[in-house]
Amino acid sequence: MKIGYIKQSTNDKSQTIINLTPEDKEDLFTIYQIIDPDDEVIIKKMFTTKQEDSNKKTVTDLHEIKLKVLSYEFDIKDEYLRYKGVTIPDETGVANKDISIGKYLSFSITYTHPMTIYKRNLNKYAKRLLQDAENAMNKSEIGAVVLQEGIAHVCLLTSSSTIMKQKIAVTLPKKKNAEDATKFNDLNETFYRQIYDAMSAHFNYNELKVILLCSPGFFADALHKHILKFAEQDQNEDIIKNQESFLLANCSTGYLQGIDEVLKNPKYVEKLEDAKFVKDVKLLDEFMEHLDTDDNMAWYGRYEVFKAAKLDAIDTLLITDSMLKSNNVAKREKYLDLIDLIEADGGKVFIFSTLHTSGEELNQLTGLACILKYPIPTLDERNKEDGISDSDSEDSSDSEKEEMITSKA
Known part of the structure; x- marks a missing residue:
């Protein structure tokens, strides 16, 4: 918009x-x-x-x-x-x-x-x-840096556009003698540091699903090594815990056309799709581990999730995009209100794409699941006083009459 x-x-x-x-x-x-x-x-x-x-x-x-x-x-x-x-x-x-x-x-x-x-x-x-x-960041799943010697472009990618957030340019001297080589190395270090700082300013590493580094030659690899080095020096936990989000690719130019080359290259398309869902897969694995151990920390189903939300017990909500893109408007509003409530209580929300196997798997578990802050063994016990209906189909004539969670008692 x-x-x-x-x-x-x-x-x-x-x-x-x-x-x-x-x-x-x-x-x-x-x-x-x-x-x-x-x-x-x-x-x-x-x-x-x-x-x-x-x-x-x-x-x-x-x-x-x-x-x-x-x-x-x-x-x-x-x-x-x-x-x-x-x-x-x-x-x-x-x-x-x-x-x-x-x-x-x-x-x-x-x-x-x-x-x-x-x-x-x-x-x-x-x-x-x-x-x-x-805010373009909220629609961006991919952060990208395209670079070559002395020039880099830090971008955010949405489904419809590439948005350049910052351009970094450093004039590097030719290495004709030892003094020039020292100056070159110092400026080169400055160049990578400026890119790192720009990425930290414009990227939310916890939200972006892929950080794409692309360049001709070895520049993307060199940048990746510098990013990890600077992150260790700065104790930047956002980068350290999201290292699997980085994807390196080769292109012919350090300008924006290089990003288009990568996005159209079949060699990288599948890798990009897989990388976009790494966090989802890891989270779903964590959820399934809780189910396997039967520790009462993980639940799925509309009744259980809405009940847990009313108890302020949800640490992480897992929900498929099909729930939020329902053609039933009342149903959409219900789940948006649920997300607001959980985030207001300090919980985290992850939206899974049904175009990926992780989203398909979650859909088989009703499309709605949660990991709790503490175990609740009796969460699935029905109580009429909860005011939560088991019916959640789009064809339900009562769907608009069902109580929505809009505020805590």
Whole structure:
């Protein structure tokens, strides 16, 4: 999602103005989560107006229209988000220039035009959704450094783009004599240190699934050795405990085109996919070990996980992306609320992709599992007072009526 701006209204301090452009169906879900009835929006819509002349000609053109939202229809499967509203005055003078006030209209959210939302009392959950949509780090699974002699580019990769975070350039002298060689070695050390510092500033090693180092020749390997050396010197635990996330690859250039070469090279595609899921596999292995030892520290299933969450007992939640990308909106919201609750209690959340075998395996265990902070032998004992239903199918007519976990008692 492209965020134009988020600012407080000068006319109404309780109102936040958000300008954004959705780019995919996940952005539609974010907008659906944010806009409520009685919020106001400015959208662009093709609208037909009559000309005030004797021929009464009509003209269809793109207009900016400000409306108060009355209701909505949402089908994420078909990427369909449609609102009904009534036109209202626009104090900025931008919208409704040729549209009468009090006119009832419907409009669909598109990926073509930006829109402006006038949101009253923007809550914590909506702020987090916007921050996640705006922050490329939250959509990045791969950090990448592409380099050659004296130049490096530190990047984050999303599913749709390569975002360069920092460029490092150092002029290295030619090694014509011993003095030049010493100067070269010192500057070369400085060069690798600057890359290391840039990576530490822009990479969250605990969140990124792969750290790709690519270069022509031996530069990627040299960088990798320097990173591990500096990490030991600095006692950087984030790097030390995520060493398996590093993947080295060869390309023809130290510029951004080198990353594209690696991503398109069949030699590395499979390695990248495997590396992306190393942490998931290790975590799932840990979960299965708990199950094998029967130590009451690991549980799976909707009832058990939601009950553990209510007891503030979850250390780590394992959930598949299919649970969060369900076409049942109420079901999505339920699991998003669960994630918020666990993170608020200091727990960790890992989302498994069902495109990988680890995600498929978790899906066979209901797609929802947890490792506890302490053993609970009776977690699976049903209690009507829990208010948790065993039914969790997308076809359940009662799914929207089920109690969601939104706060702790």
